[in-house]
Amino acid sequence: MATFELELVSPEKLLLSRPVEMVIIPAAEGDMGVLPGHVPMIVTLRGGVISVRENGQETERMFVRGGFAEVGPTRVTVLADTAVPVANLSRAEAERLIETAERDYQAAAANDTPEKREAAMNHLLAMRAMKDAAQAA
Amino acid sequence: MASLKALRTRINSVKSTRKITQAMKMVAAAKLRRAQAQAEAARPYAERMQRMLASLGASVTGNPDAPRLLVGTGADKVHLLVVVTADRGLAGPFNTNVGRFARARIRALEAEGKTVKILSVGRKGAAYLKREFASRFVGEITFAGKKRVGFEEAQDITARVSAMFEAGEFDVCALVYNRFRNVISQTPVEQRLIPAPLPEVAPAEGPAPIYEYEPSEEEILAQILPQNLAIQVYRALLDSAAGEQGSRMTAMDNATRNAGDMINKLTLNYNRTRQANITRELIEIISGAEAL
Numbered sequence: 001m002a003t004f005e006l007e008l009v010s011p012e013k014l015l016l017s018r019p020v021e022m023v024i025i026p027a028a029e030g031d032m033g034v035l036p037g038h039v040p041m042i043v044t045l046r047g048g049v050i051s052v053r054e055n056g057q058e059t060e061r062m063f064v065r066g067g068f069a070e071v072g073p074t075r076v077t078v079l080a081d082t083a084v085p086v087a088n089l090s091r092a093e094a095e096r097l098i099e100t101a102e103r104d105y106q107a108a109a110a111n112d113t114p115e116k117r118e119a120a121m122n123h124l125l126a127m128r129a130m131k132d133a134a135q136a137a
Numbered sequence: 138m139a140s141l142k143a144l145r146t147r148i149n150s151v152k153s154t155r156k157i158t159q160a161m162k163m164v165a166a167a168k169l170r171r172a173q174a175q176a177e178a179a180r181p182y183a184e185r186m187q188r189m190l191a192s193l194g195a196s197v198t199g200n201p202d203a204p205r206l207l208v209g210t211g212a213d214k215v216h217l218l219v220v221v222t223a224d225r226g227l228a229g230p231f232n233t234n235v236g237r238f239a240r241a242r243i244r245a246l247e248a249e250g251k252t253v254k255i256l257s258v259g260r261k262g263a264a265y266l267k268r269e270f271a272s273r274f275v276g277e278i279t280f281a282g283k284k285r286v287g288f289e290e291a292q293d294i295t296a297r298v299s300a301m302f303e304a305g306e307f308d309v310c311a312l313v314y315n316r317f318r319n320v321i322s323q324t325p326v327e328q329r330l331i332p333a334p335l336p337e338v339a340p341a342e343g344p345a346p347i348y349e350y351e352p353s354e355e356e357i358l359a360q361i362l363p364q365n366l367a368i369q370v371y372r373a374l375l376d377s378a379a380g381e382q383g384s385r386m387t388a389m390d391n392a393t394r395n396a397g398d399m400i401n402k403l404t405l406n407y408n409r410t411r412q413a414n415i416t417r418e419l420i421e422i423i424s425g426a427e428a429l
Contacts, residue, residue, distance in 0.1 A: 009185060011288040011371055013178040029351055042189065043351045044360055068361060070189050070348075077185050081364070082288075 002036040005075040006052065008062065010083045016060065022053040023076060025069050026129075034076055041071040047126020049086060049133050050078065061086040063133045065126050089134035094127060101127045141414070144407040148400060155396035161227065162389035169320065169382035175285070176317070176375040183368050190365055192348065193358050194335040204355070206299075206362040209332030210308045215252045217275070217307040218242065219298065219330070221314035221373055222262030223381040224281045229388030231315060231323065231381055236265035238325035239313045243270060254307055258294060258374070275301070286378055291371035298370075299363055302331060314373040315380040321387050323380035328373065330366055 001021050008016035025032045026048025045067045052060040064080035101124040108120035139147075194207065220239045222232045239262070243253050254275045257263040263277045278294060280286055298310060310331040315323040350357055 007181070007185070009182040011179055011182045011291075011368060012175075014181040027351060039349060040347060041349045041351060042193065042357060044357055068189060068357070068364075070185070077189075079182060079185055079189070079364075 004036045008078045008083060010080045015083050020052050020054050024051045034071055038071050040073060043069050045069060047129040063089055063130055086133050091134040094131035094134050097127045098131060141410055144403060148403045151396050151399050155393055158389045158392040162386055162393060165382045165386040165389060169386055172379035172382050176379050179372060179375055183372055186365055186368055190361060204359055204362055206331055207333050212308040215307040216246050217254045217310040219256045219312045220262045221377045222259035224260045224279055226261055228381050228385040231384035232261040235315055235325045236262055239266060242327060286374045288371050291374055292367050294370050295367040312373050314377045317376045317380040320383040323384055330369055
């Protein structure tokens with residue numbers, strides 16, 4: 001089957017760089033499956049799981065907190081804020097993060113601008129997605 | 138001439154100094170390797186970010202509603218300098234170089250009638266610049282006690298800078314830090330952060346792909362710019378960390394060598410003195426015996 005080059009980088013390291021058949025990206029406006037020959041796009045990510053398929057099977061699952069993805073003619077580059085293999089996620093950690101995120105959101109909801117409130121909400125949603133991913137793993 | 142006992146203590150003290158500098162050199166070498174590896178690991182992200190930014194930025198320049206992080210406030214009155222130094226000393230000229238460079242910049246800007254504000258990162262630079270420019274300080278950040286700087290630290294700094302920018306506290310922001318060239322050479326440089334300079338990207342082979350954006354270009358840009366800021370700061374922190382270790386390694390290598398030279402000199406002196414004492418005693422005995 002046809003493949004394309006996938007690069008997954010976080011600020012701290014290059015996590016993945018190899019040809020794959022398909023990748024599912026948690027874009028801000030909904031999950032997006034990318035196959036070879038996809039139309040060039042630049043999208044933002046929400047918190048969620050990136051899933052990579054090779055040889056007809058799902059080979060990698062990475063949780064990302066947010067970031068950007070560039071779908072080029074021959075290459076897909078994902079710039080993740082943080083990326084963790086789903087297997088390494090811990091549910092307890094996620095719950096703790098949800099708690100702080102909820103508190104931040106309450107604080108933001110009370111006295112910040114709508115943009116800040118939205119940022120806090122997105123963060124909270126990302127943390128919830130992390131918990132779900134941890135639970136599923 | 139110093140007494141034998143004094144020389145002995147002196148030799149011993151220089152020997153223990155040499156042990157310490159040698160150990161510090163070794164530690165710095167190990168840390169340098171780690172810092173370099175970290176800087177290496179951060180490069181792919183930064184490069185791809187620049188590429189993406191270039192393709193986005195080209196489409197909004199000239200647009201009056203372009204994000205302020207990209208075009209600035211339109212004024213050029215208040216400058217914020219983020220000065221990155223180490224938290225620890227004994228690193229040769231590392232900290233003083235940045236300090237001196239920053240001081241020259243501040244003087245030059247003030248001579249042009251601009252207002253300068255300083256945000257210092259790292260204890261040493263803060264101490265250096267405070268002597269002269271304490272009134273310009275708006276903040277100090279240190280990572281003392283942290284084992285390594287991560288991306289989160291860079292994000293903290295960026296958050297502070299952006300908050301100040303949104304509050305209209307400055308017009309132009311620049312980073313001053315030591316760029317790591319190689320182990321023995323680090324040069325202080327100034328790098329502008331806000332307004333963000335658009336990266337020049339060599340035209341790729343073939344026509345550039347026309348991207349679709351989701352959500353809109355403006356929204357992506359509004360998210361990517363702060364992230365880019367954090368990345369620039371992160372790179373500067375890593376460069377500075379690697380430079381610090383490199384500089385310390387060179388400094389400690391020199392110190393170890395100097396201590397060795399000094400020990401040789403002192404030992405020679407010690408042996409001579411000892412021999413002189415023996416000769417003198419012998420002469421005393423012999424001339425005493427002859428006098429009888």
